[in-house]
Amino acid sequence: MASVVDHLDENESMVTPRDVKYAVLHLQAAVEVLLKARLMAEHWSLVFSDPHKATRKALDEATLSSVSTEQAVIRLRNIADVPIAEKEGRALKNLTEDRNKLQHFGLTAPAPVIEARAGEVLDFLIRFVDEELMPRLSHEERDETEEALGQLRGGLASINTFVRERTNRIRGEVTREGSENRTIRCPECEQMALVLGDTADPHGETVWATCRFCANRWNPDELLECFPADGQDEPSELNTCSQCREWLLGWGVQVLSDPEADVAFCFFCITAFPSVVPCDRCARPVDAAGPGPQLCGVCWEEGVVESRYGREDPTDYGCEAE
Known part of the structure; x- marks a missing residue:
């Protein structure tokens, strides 16, 4: 995580394609290690891709097939009850895709995209360490981690400041244009x-x-x-x-x-x-006129006809049975 901040800190020097490459690789490594650390705290078998095949021997000798980032997120949510928001999960997934593309095709996204995504993931990881890992450390480990996190927060502020300033400038341009x-x-x-x-x-x-x-x-x-x-x-x-x-x-x-x-x-x-929503019956676009079922014209007519023959509950379409 410290390496990621060093590579992406605009205050230190201009971010180069090489900086972006190593930021992605090191950030993905940090994600994998920290998520697995929390799974280990829950139970060591959860770091195996298939917990049913987990053995202490494979764990001790590091010969296991380990859980993927996506699987780790699911297990942390469902088994360890760790709160991971949809946006955070999406940022972690995007990072994995960036790493895979980087390995096979080279850098495929512009540096500002990577910097914005890295800021999101770093923000999540710092909170994750704070809330999920720190309480499980010894006093000595906690003091050391607190010091490291303090430095990381400063670097993250620089990255987020870059993203925020760029976004504010763009919004100012768009507002002046009336767009x-x-x-x-x-x-x-x-x-x-x-x-x-x-x-x-x-x-x-x-x-x-x-x-x-x-x-x-x-x-x-x-x-x-x-x-x-x-x-x-x-x-x-x-x-x-x-x-x-x-x-x-x-x-x-x-x-x-x-x-x-x-x-x-x-x-x-x-x-x-x-005000446009999908039709409750066929999902065609329909303007939501108010409370109750939202139906397009075709489904409304079909519903009225069907209700006369008793094939459907007419109250589903806001009309009375004859």
Whole structure:
């Protein structure tokens, strides 16, 4: 963890591709060691990929096939009752993917993306050590760890300051441009910095949107894949925009103008639809008119017809049986 901070601290020197490479490798190593340390505290068999095949001999001789990061997170949540938020779990998963890509293909993400992700993971690990590992240390180990954590918090503050200052500058630019309604959270770096509609024709060959934090470029079809409806595998009527009728309506999008809400958003006409929800029956987009079942026109008509023949409970559709 200390090595990660050294490699990514913008106050010390410019972050180079080599710094990013070793930051990813060392951070992933830290994650694996610390998560397994907590599993060991629960029971030593939990660090085996298959606990049913756990033996003390394999553990003592370090010949075991050990648990993956993803498996470790699941076991910590379900068995050790360790609170790991979905966002934290996603950051750990992204880090594993970055490490794997680095090993096989070299550096595939821009340095700012890695720095932002590393800040999230470091923040989680420091809290994890504080709350889950420190209480299990001896007094001598605790004093030594406290000193190390103090240094890490200072380095983490530098990394987070870089990310925060860059994000604030970008938001200031977007606000001056009046682009808050078409700026969304980037699927790659997860910063609120992806400004949509940089070119006039979303079906053209030119780049349609560029993230101002990580510089990744997107077209509408690529964005649609990042924001599917629940249980959706490929574009369908679930993605039909009520305004432009294109199949480019994404779900669960966060927009800068209202960053706390997850909304439906059309990547063609660049419009957010905060009141649009999936139909309760078929999941087609429907405008939520109020309390009760939210049904599209097709399902409402089918429901009324079926209720007359007693095949369904008519009260499910807000109408009375005849």
